[in-house]
Amino acid sequence: MLTGEAGVGKSRLLEELKPRLRQRGFLLIEGEGFAYAKTRAYLPLIDMLKRYCGITDQDPTASYRGKLQATLTEVHPSLEAFVPIFLNLFGIEAEERAIAELSAEARLQHILNGIKYLVALQCRNQPVAFLIEDLHWLDARSVAFLHSLAESVTVLPVFLLCSSRPEHTYPWEGRSFTHKMQLAPLPQQVTASLFSALAG
Secondary structure (H helix, E strand, O other): OEEOOOOOOHHHHHHHHHHHHHHOOOEEEEEEOOHHHOOOOOHHHHHHHHHHOOOOOOOOHHHHHHHHHHHHHHHOHHHHHHHHHHHHHOOOOOOOHHHHOOOHHHHHHHHHHHHHHHHHHHHHHOOEEEEEEOHHHOOHHHHHHHHHHHHHOOOOOEEEEEEEOOOOOOOOOOOOOOOOEEOOOOOHHHHHHHHHHHHO
């Protein structure tokens, strides 16, 4: 967990970390919280899954199934079973009767179990790094899922790094598998010296 006030350099530090993780063979899965979406459940998770599958805002919804299917089956053929429920997460009504007849809570549990299963299978191919910015903007359900995910992957090659404002706390803090680093603003003298060096 990386914490610090706005503008202290959390995003820059994450950017500097990305090429190092890639060099070590990590698959990067990036996400972020949005101030306007704190009341919309799972929006950051939807965004992360779309990025992972190469789905963009410009893609027609008709292309979602094909991209999901191609991405998931490349990881493992058994993941094809989760294509309908992930489409449901994207707001596309399931054509499959078995999915359509599930209760809302059962669908949600199926989706979350599917994401955990996907992460576990992806880790067989290469280690995975989740980089999530502005965790303080995540809705409560997304935070609860990340907590559950973090606990379920402690024995897998998964690196979960989140940035947040320092006044926020999270349920996984203090657990043996977590570390917290707080960034502080540079002292005024150091800032002045850095500015002088950059300005020439």
